[in-house]
């Protein structure tokens with residue numbers, strides 16, 4: 298029992314009001330549904346008899362009813378969600394002008410008969426809960442800054458309409474609640490953190506900057522959570538100009554996409570469209586050229602291939618392409634005089650027109666010049682003679698191009714830049730992954746990309762995994778504000794040599810923040826993982842648990858027995874998820890084949906599309922962004938993790954663990970591990 302009987306009474310009262318509101322909302326939805334069905338039936342019945350005007354009126358009415366129905370259903374769903382857990386905090390605020398407010402904060406606003414009973418966590422006044430302890434406080438209301446004093450702060454956990462706890466703001470209550478939240482076993486999907494958002498996180502979530510924001514955050518610092526909460530905040534703050542359809546998330550793979558897919562709907566917003574870099578390439582290159590998917594660099598031990606990837610992953614490479622594109626204006630189009638009977642457009646004039654359309658991709662300029670030529674011939678055509686068709690003019694202009702296709706252009710670029718050996722096609726009409734984005738960049742300059750202006754905010758997660766050239770293309774495709782987040786301590790690709798500074802150089806005007814407190818793992822796990830990295834600013838959150846164990850096995854056979862023992866342990870215990878993380882996708886698949894179907898294990902491979910609780914066997918690459926109650930890392934010896942990149946891989950693997958971490962090795966232990 299908690300010490301605040303007044304809060305129990307208040308909860309009962311709110312639940313009652315929510316119940317009534319929910320009933321009303323249910324009735325509304327039902328009524329609108331009946332109206333809709335009736336209108337539809339009426340139209341079907343009298344289709345032939347209604348005059349067009351009446352038909353049109355009815356169709357409009359139907360559309361409106363449908364729209365009202367959608368809004369009513371959304372509002373009912375929100376009320377149903379609120380009923381389960383109406384609010385998580387209360388703040389009492391005394392404004393400097395003497396007015397006193399008691400503010401209950403929950404997932405959504407709840408107003409009843411004109412009275413504000415629950416404030417949305419995103420409302421300006423709610424911000425004080427995250428930003429201030431009791432004492433002087435203030436917030437930015439629509440009408441201007443309001444200063445005052447927070448006299449009380451309470452936190453609640455209400456689940457299934459029952460108050461599990463209530464705490465009053467003596468020192469550190471926020472810490473207690475955070476500890477409680479973090480110590481739970483994992484959920485199948487990422488969940489919202491509105492009741493425990495930390496001050497430094499809140500600053501990012503509520504950042505209204507309309508430009509680009511770059512967040513470098515340690516493993517488990519809540520970057521992904523924050524990015525998703527920021528989307529929900531922006532949708533609330535700018536609801537008149539931004540809707541879910543206007544936001545896109547670029548995420549590394551479908552499993553991760555599935556894992557994070559619940560957060561936004563949980564916060565009451567429509568799901569957000571998710572894309573991967575590969576999806577974008579597929580859309581852009583359809584009918585032009587094929588490409589090989591990105592392969593795990595660790596599975597392709599070919600030094601020449603690595604060299605190609607490495608070269609194309611630098612910022613200098615983008616600069617080379619930029620310089621080449623800059624020169625294209627003078628080199629790609631070699632005009633000659635165009636004549637048709639007595640009519641003539643001379644080469645200098647054509648060249649000037651070509652330059653005048655300099656803002657357009659090269660090939661798009663040609664039809665414009667063809668039109669210009671035809672128009673000028675028409676003006677001169679006093680004798681009304683036969684004139685050429687624009688299509689014929691275009692054909693002649695096209696023949697003045699030094700190259701005809703982006704592929705030829707790309708080959709030319711490689712030749713001109715002295716790197717023809719760095720372009721290899723794995724098969725006919727197929728690009729290597731490392732060539733896909735450079736190709737698209739040139740394609741943008743030569744033919745133009747398929748653009749859509751619908752996205753007004755783009756979120757890029759795992760920023761460290763993408764090469765500068767990928768950003769260069771993204772900037773062309775999405776010229777909107779961006780939230781870019783990731784961790785340069787978690788670099789996956791040994792052939793990517795770009796740095797955080799390179800990324801920041803590409804977004805000179807972007808705001809930059811760092812998050813160093815890590816919330817996911819226990820203090821023991823995070824300290825262990827931290828010592829794998831050379832220098833890091835990570836601060837583990839003080840939540841204690843078992844120390845990680847590093848276990849030596851005499852033989853691979855013994856290691857396998859140990860893995861099976863760990864699996865049985867997990868199956869008997871109370872944890873919800875266990876990740877068995879191997880270095881490569883191939884290793885993961887081999888272990889999966891060995892254990893399946895004797896044990897209930899799932900393989901997360903690059904082809905997987907969803908994430909489930911239970912036991913997952915996967916590679917470091919595929920485990921990115923995910924988390925498990927328990928993590929087991931087999932083959933954690935010196936022979937597996939030895940290079941500087943392996944250091945980062947091992948760090949990624951260890952930081953997937955929330956509560957327990959075990960590493961196995963058969964030969965010498967890996968030298969990055971703490972002694």
Ligand SMILES: Nc1ncnc2c1ncn2[C@@H]1O[C@H](COP(=O)(O)OP(=O)(O)OP(=O)(O)O)[C@@H](O)[C@H]1O
Nearest residue numbers: 490493494495516517518519520521522816817922
């Ligand atoms: N303020 C918070 N309150 C409660 N839980 C939090 C908070 N911040 C982060 N977490 C939890 O910490 C875990 C890690 O969060 P998240 O996955 O967003 O971190 P990340 O920085 O993207 O991690 P990584 O880079 O390692 O994938 C999640 O379980 C998240 O719910």
